Amino acid sequence: MTRSRKGLVHIDDVALEYSIDGSGIPLLVVGSSVYYPRTFSANLRQSCTLVCADLPHFVNLSPEFSLQAINFEFYSRCIEAVRVDAGLGKVVIVGHSHHGNVALEYARRNPTQVSHVVMIGSPPVDVSRTIAGAEQYWASSASEERKAILKDRRQAVDKDRLARLSPSEAYIAQYVTDAPLYWNDPTYDAAWVWEGMQFRMEAIHAFRDLYKSYELHWDSQSLKAPVLIIAGRNDFAVPPTLWESVLPKLRNTTFHLLEDSGHTPQLEQAEAFDNLLLSWLRSQR
Structure with missing residues (x-):
């Protein structure tokens, strides 16, 4: 069984922490090593090794950090640095909200390191x-x-x-x-x-700016891993209806709507979420 532990990687001027907990299929959850471990169930950790990693907009950045570095290329480098430092092979890359888009962009840039992609409450379109x-x-x-x-x-x-x-x-x-x-x-x-989250709002704004003209890049050449999209019926921030016109154009994709969830179904319907995720992973092996 994998012991709970923490790690730290430095990339450019940023210190990124990550936590590892559980045993089994490696799930690399991108976004925060503080926020996201709280949203996934203890039961999921019995079947999966849950690795939750910081991204630069959710850490206490130094004044010297250039916000221009916040882009998908740099974020993919950050995720890859965590994966290597944590000693992980191929991973299931997981992202919630806009972090799901980051996970997707990482998978496109690192197809040999990703077995599956999971997007939770993520938008397929730009901010407007x-x-x-x-x-x-x-x-x-x-x-x-x-x-x-x-x-x-x-x-x-x-x-x-x-x-x-x-x-x-x-x-x-x-x-x-x-x-x-x-x-x-x-x-x-x-x-x-x-609780315990420390970050600079300028970095949050820079991260959101990535989605001002965001286009969902989804082709068989750059994205080979199967993708699971999970949405909540009562998510009024990133509504499931955003996917209606997009899904027919996508291949190798599974969409699932959880009826009694809002924006964070892994916490709100933990048992249903866990069963759905594990069943899908088994079906895609």
């Missing part, structure tokens, strides 16, 4: 189309109760307290407030998942 799709989905599919809860939560925000927070703390506070957009339970308190 994601926002437009989310607004439309909210208007047509959110219940009146959910809409009322969001309105009440936003009105209850202590604006004086919010103004005293750092930009990153305010970002987290807004995410927690906007629970009806992100969680199947519109009153869910996600503050615990963010």
Whole structure:
């Protein structure tokens, strides 16, 4: 059985931590070594070696770091550095939200190192189309109760307290407030998942800028691994409807919608998520 341990790699001016826990199929989850281990179940670790790795926008970057380095090429180098340092062979590359797009871009650039790709709550389009799709989905599919809860939560925000927070703390506070957009339970308190996270908002903005004109690159020459896309019915941030016009054009792809999940189905429907993922991995061997 794999023991729980942590590692650290340095690439250019960035220190990236990663955690390893569990035993079995190696799942390399990209994004954060703090946030993401909390979202995957203990049961999954009985069948998989869960490796959760930082990306530069979710660490406390030094002032010397150039935000121009935040791009898919550099991020793929970061992921590859973690994979090598952790002593992993071929991996199942996993990404949640926009980290799913990072996972996909890594798989395209490193096809011999990836056995499968898993994208969770990830958008197939750029930011403007994601926002437009989310607004439309909210208007047509959110219940009146959910809409009322969001309105009440936003009105209850202590604006004086919010103004005293750092930009990153305010970002987290807004995410927690906007629970009806992100969680199947519109009153869910996600503050615990963010505890200990330290990052610069300038880096978050630079990361999001990658998706201003994002195009989903998906061809058999650059992406050979099978891809699993998992979405939540009540994800009003990255709605599942974004995939409707895209999926018919994709090959070697499985799409699955979890009915009682929002943006983070691996946490919200852990058992169903685990069964789905492990079953799919077995079917694709």
